[in-house]
Amino acid sequence: MKGSGKLPPAARAVVEGDRRALARAISAVENGDPSADAILSAIYPRTRSIPVVGFTGPLGVGKSSLINALVSLLRARGRTVAVIAVDPSSPFSGGSVLGDRIRFEGRADDDGVFFRSMASRGAAGGVAAATLEASRLLDAAGFDLVLVETVGSGQVDVAIREIASTSVVVLVPHLGDEVQTLKAGLFEIADVFCVNKSDLPGADLAKRDLAEFVALGSTEGRWSPPIVGTSTLETKGVDELWTAVEAHESYLDASGERRAGERRRLASEIVGLVRDRVGQELTARLEGDPSLRGLLDRVVARSLDPRAAADRLRPSARPSR
Numbered sequence: 001m002k003g004s005g006k007l008p009p010a011a012r013a014v015v016e017g018d019r020r021a022l023a024r025a026i027s028a029v030e031n032g033d034p035s036a037d038a039i040l041s042a043i044y045p046r047t048r049s050i051p052v053v054g055f056t057g058p059l060g061v062g063k064s065s066l067i068n069a070l071v072s073l074l075r076a077r078g079r080t081v082a083v084i085a086v087d088p089s090s091p092f093s094g095g096s097v098l099g100d101r102i103r104f105e106g107r108a109d110d111d112g113v114f115f116r117s118m119a120s121r122g123a124a125g126g127v128a129a130a131t132l133e134a135s136r137l138l139d140a141a142g143f144d145l146v147l148v149e150t151v152g153s154g155q156v157d158v159a160i161r162e163i164a165s166t167s168v169v170v171l172v173p174h175l176g177d178e179v180q181t182l183k184a185g186l187f188e189i190a191d192v193f194c195v196n197k198s199d200l201p202g203a204d205l206a207k208r209d210l211a212e213f214v215a216l217g218s219t220e221g222r223w224s225p226p227i228v229g230t231s232t233l234e235t236k237g238v239d240e241l242w243t244a245v246e247a248h249e250s251y252l253d254a255s256g257e258r259r260a261g262e263r264r265r266l267a268s269e270i271v272g273l274v275r276d277r278v279g280q281e282l283t284a285r286l287e288g289d290p291s292l293r294g295l296l297d298r299v300v301a302r303s304l305d306p307r308a309a310a311d312r313l314r315p316s317a318r319p320s321r
């Protein structure tokens, strides 16, 4: 490990792999606690941009089951793995449990695995930002890769694109009409398709359907998402699924897309942070700062329109300076 002596204690504990410190730092990020700033800032130079693999898809298709199976496979191969479940029912805090969904198996005796659920309350963008920063903490803590589960709720899944280096869209045979709806959104984010529950009838048909769909959108020289059939019940296809994920990760390196993608994501992260901060500050100042209150008064009185007021508030046109 690179010398961690100069780091603030909370950050040092994270990079030294202290689980409780890691859990506390993630909670600070999740709760928007100001103590997160110093930790995130201190650990950032130590992050390596590890693979973050997102699993998304409709309720109950077997995302958690697949992640459990992959964790076993990866641990058997000596890789260390962190799992983040973006979960509205937050299974670790006793939230309501839907049907017979699978929980992540406790592996208290194994330091090479870390499970964490993040409540998906608040805006999708907020969840995405917290998940991104949590992945960064896990990266700094030395994990080889992060697996993220999101429920197929649309916005959060699309936001996962901003975090994951590889997105796996999980489906099952006989989704019927649901597949048609999904095609609009989820399908655009897939780097790998997984048809889970392939022990059920109709799996081959579902794979053929998907293959036709993929062929429609495929472009010469670009990544074309492979379609992998799996059954966690019969432990089939899990190796192949991971092989497909690794193939995409290799493609990212070979094509230069990893660097380009990271650059794009960081730019969008910075813009998002500025938007949040400037927005909060302006909201407060529009009522609190006398010169800006006057501007708002004029808009209310119809002597200025909102766009003209916004123009005057642009950083390059600060009215108060």
Ligand SMILES: Nc1nc2c(ncn2[C@@H]2O[C@H](COP(=O)(O)OP(=O)(O)OP(=O)(O)O)[C@@H](O)[C@H]2O)c(=O)[nH]1
Pocket: 058, 059, 060, 061, 062, 063, 064, 065, 066, 098, 100, 101, 102, 103, 151, 152, 196, 197, 198, 199, 200, 230, 231, 232, 233, 234
């Ligand atoms: N037949 C069959 N059932 C499966 C398979 N994988 C998972 N299941 C079952 O499907 C149900 C849901 O599995 P989960 O892993 O919780 O699915 P999920 O997508 O994580 O569910 P949510 O997080 O609630 O969206 C459970 O009852 C599993 O036992 C499979 O390969 N075949």
Ligand SMILES: [Mg+2]
Pocket: 063, 064, 065, 101, 102, 149
């Ligand atoms: Mg699940």
